[in-house]
Amino acid sequence: MAPSWSAPTLEPSSALDRPPTIQAHGFYFKMGNLKAITFDLWDTLVIDDSDESKRKQLGLRSKFDERRHLLWEALNTVNTIDPETVQLAYNVGDAAFNKVWKEHHITWPIKERLQIILKGLGRELPEDAFDAVVRAHEQMEVEIPPDAMPGAAPVLERLAKRYKLCIVSDAIVSPGTCLRRVLENHGLAKPFSGFAFSDEVGHSKPHRSMFDSASNQLGVNIDEMLHIGDRDHNDVKGPQQLGMKAILFTASRDVDKDSTTADAICDSFDELEAAIDQLDA
Structure with a gap:
């Protein structure tokens, strides 16, 4: 050792x-x-x-849950959809990301990951709504940073x-x-x-x-x-x-x-x- x-x-x-x-x-x-x-x-x-405890103290969802909620909320505003359906699609997208990351050493940007999830759902978002979801994902650890x-x-x-x-x-x-x-x-x-x-x-x-x-x-x-x-x-x-x-x-x-x-x-x-x-x- x-x-x-x-x-x-x-x-x-x-x-x-x-x-x-x-x-x-x-x-x-x-x-x-x-x-x-x-x-x-x-x-x-x-x-x-280490930012998760800060989020909890502020009464916010975990990052895991908030990311799924952000996408569901945007989709549901356009056309009603079950949260469970979005969560399942998001989980499948995460699994695909992890496979490519571990086996091919490539990390898809979050914008591309969200596009893949939407494709799996057979849904689209208006450009401004989609960009807002992407920004919220990207900024999450800036707004409430880890230690x-x-x-x-x-x-x-x-x-x-x-x-x-x-x-x-x-x-x-x-x-x-x-x-x-x-x-x-x-x-x-x-x-x-x-x-x-x-x-x-x-x-x-x-x-x-x-x-x-x-x-x-x-x-x-x-x-x-x-x-x-x-x-x-x-x-x-x-x-x-x-x-x-x-x-x-x-x-x-x-x-x-x-x-x-x-x-x-x-x-x-x-x-x-x-x-x-x-x-x-």
């Missing part, structure tokens, strides 16, 4: 043992092989579904002084444009020089094109990047097959912890910099 980092490592015993550094603008930059770090978003920078991962902001700011940073994340319902806003509203977007979201790239992790996008945006080779994320298949094995190193991040999701092939495991942002230093030594 990969090592788990819980405390900063000791300084090397002599100058001969210490990796070479250069000083610039008051900061020390270590001259290792690593030039860039890519981050997953969900359960790495932002805690997935940022504790400790992320200061660590990202420090890492950005040493490495180029890029988001590499699947976009399941909220598109990349809205996920950027979630990061901006949490003060987490500024350290990043690039963003590779699956709805914009055309494939999802672990497809190579996601990491190619990051590599091209940052101007580095793939093997000069390290990836950090919570899923062993997408965030560890995928990058490793491309010649990258990978850290499994388990602060809010640790399902893969006992079986991962990660080069390191971190349980919080407090452990991350020490682990990166070890891997870039």
Whole structure:
């Protein structure tokens, strides 16, 4: 099992043992092989579904139920339809999405998913009504956002002084444009020089094109990047097959912890910099 980092490592015993550094603008930059770090978003920078408790406190439906209600309400306004019929069609659409996502590494944008559901129902919506349903889906996690991962902001700011940073994340319902806003509203977007979201790239992790996008945006080779994320298949094995190193991040999701092939495991942002230093030594 990969090592788990819980405390900063000791300084090397002599100058001969210490990796070479250069000083610039008051900061020390270590001259290792690593030039860039890519981050997953969900359960790495932002805690997935942590917005559900906020919705409940506000007396709102869960996201799952609200999405189905939005489509039913729009359809029912045009022509009466049972909620159960819409729910069934939506569930079938979700199943099709998940199959394509898992087997072909493609995440249909929510607009396309809703079009598929409407086709299955044999129904249409006026353009303005359909666009309103799409926007409500896309904006849901912006209007009531999930929580940022504790400790992320200061660590990202420090890492950005040493490495180029890029988001590499699947976009399941909220598109990349809205996920950027979630990061901006949490003060987490500024350290990043690039963003590779699956709805914009055309494939999802672990497809190579996601990491190619990051590599091209940052101007580095793939093997000069390290990836950090919570899923062993997408965030560890995928990058490793491309010649990258990978850290499994388990602060809010640790399902893969006992079986991962990660080069390191971190349980919080407090452990991350020490682990990166070890891997870039």
